[in-house]
Amino acid sequence: MKPAAFAYAKARSVDDAIRLLGDHKGEAKLLAGGQSLIATLNMRLSHPSLLVDINGVAGLDGVRLNGGTVEIGAMTRHVTLERSSDIAKHAPLIALAMPHIAHPAIRNRGTIGGSLAYADPAAELPACLVALGGEIDIAGPTGKRSVKAEDFFKGLFETALGPHDVLTAIRIPAATLDSRVGFVELARRHGDYAMVGLAAAARQHGKGLSDVRLVYFGVGETPVRARKAEAALGGGSIDEAVNALDLDPPDDIQATGAVKKHLAGVLLRRAAAQLAGSRA
Numbered sequence: 040m041k042p043a044a045f046a047y048a049k050a051r052s053v054d055d056a057i058r059l060l061g062d063h064k065g066e067a068k069l070l071a072g073g074q075s076l077i078a079t080l081n082m083r084l085s086h087p088s089l090l091v092d093i094n095g096v097a098g099l100d101g102v103r104l105n106g107g108t109v110e111i112g113a114m115t116r117h118v119t120l121e122r123s124s125d126i127a128k129h130a131p132l133i134a135l136a137m138p139h140i141a142h143p144a145i146r147n148r149g150t151i152g153g154s155l156a157y158a159d160p161a162a163e164l165p166a167c168l169v170a171l172g173g174e175i176d177i178a179g180p181t182g183k184r185s186v187k188a189e190d191f192f193k194g195l196f197e198t199a200l201g202p203h204d205v206l207t208a209i210r211i212p213a214a215t216l217d218s219r220v221g222f223v224e225l226a227r228r229h230g231d232y233a234m235v236g237l238a239a240a241a242r243q244h245g246k247g248l249s250d251v252r253l254v255y256f257g258v259g260e261t262p263v264r265a266r267k268a269e270a271a272l273g274g275g276s277i278d279e280a281v282n283a284l285d286l287d288p289p290d291d292i293q294a295t296g297a298v299k300k301h302l303a304g305v306l307l308r309r310a311a312a313q314l315a316g317s318r319a
């Protein structure tokens with residue numbers, strides 16, 4: 040199918056993008072990598088009157104280390120994160136997740152900002168950001184604000200972004216010597232969206248783990264923290280963590296909820312092994 044007719048504007052700055060979005064009163068959409076947006080246009084699931092292209096807006100891409108924080112510009116392509124030595128060293132959970140996101144051609148264009156703004160419940164990066172306790176920087180008509188990743192994902196394809204907002208950057212605490220991470224997912228074919236996936240982060244505490252965060256994707260409308268399992272894994276028992284898995288995944292096109300719940304337990308055992316063995 041072909042998209043419905045739309046106008047096109049290339050934003051010169053973040054402020055310009057916000058102004059263009061405001062001028063079209065919720066009828067305009069930002070164009071980042073286009074890897075999700077163009078498909079929804081072609082299927083006529085979305086028919087904006089204007090596309091505001093933010094490719095080329097200065098200052099929106101790149102990985103920066105700022106003290107103990109890793110800052111990633113919204114327009115940073117997946118491929119850049121995949122190949123970045125700074126990401127491998129200071130944000131190893133994101134490095135582990137990258138090869139699971141789609142295919143190289145899509146990773147060449149897709150951006151971290153687009154992935155978070157799109158908020159597909161089976162996407163890898165939203166779960167990673169929640170597991171890492173990240174923050175999302177937003178610029179809008181009334182100024183700038185930051186939202187914790189945990190508060191950013193509001194529902195199915197729904198975020199804290201307003202219709203005239205631009206996601207500008209992501210900030211996560213840089214990994215320290217005691218950081219431990221794990222990333223596992225099950226997909227029908229490599230590169231497909233996950234049936235179920237798990238992004239895990241923790242701190243080594245003596246021979247055990249503390250600050251365990253287990254964030255599932257593909258099991259609900261948003262990334263889902265399994266808080267009871269986190270507590271049990273922090274207490275040292277993988278079996279208890281699996282038994283405590285407080286998930287209630289709905290059936291979807293990929294699998295029944297019961298199958299997903301079973302797979303979540305399988306993934307938890309694998310992620311726990313990674314947490315026990317990984318060193319940032």
Ligand SMILES: Cc1cc2nc3c(=O)[nH]c(=O)nc-3n(C[C@H](O)[C@H](O)[C@H](O)COP(=O)(O)OP(=O)(O)OC[C@H]3O[C@@H](n4cnc5c(N)ncnc54)[C@H](O)[C@@H]3O)c2cc1C
Pocket residue numbers: 068069070071072073074075076077078113114139140141142145148149150151152153154156157161162163164200204205206207230231232233
């Ligand atoms: C075949 C295929 C397989 C895929 N598989 C996976 C997968 O396994 N895992 C996965 O995570 N993703 C997958 N994707 C999606 C891919 O990761 C996209 O790159 C990503 O979802 C969207 O990023 P984008 O930069 O292309 O955004 P776009 O498509 O340009 O935009 C997506 C949405 O976000 C909005 N948006 C974009 N940037 C901003 C911003 N800075 N501020 C506010 N709003 C913004 C747009 O207006 C639009 O509504 C797949 C895509 C395809 C086509």
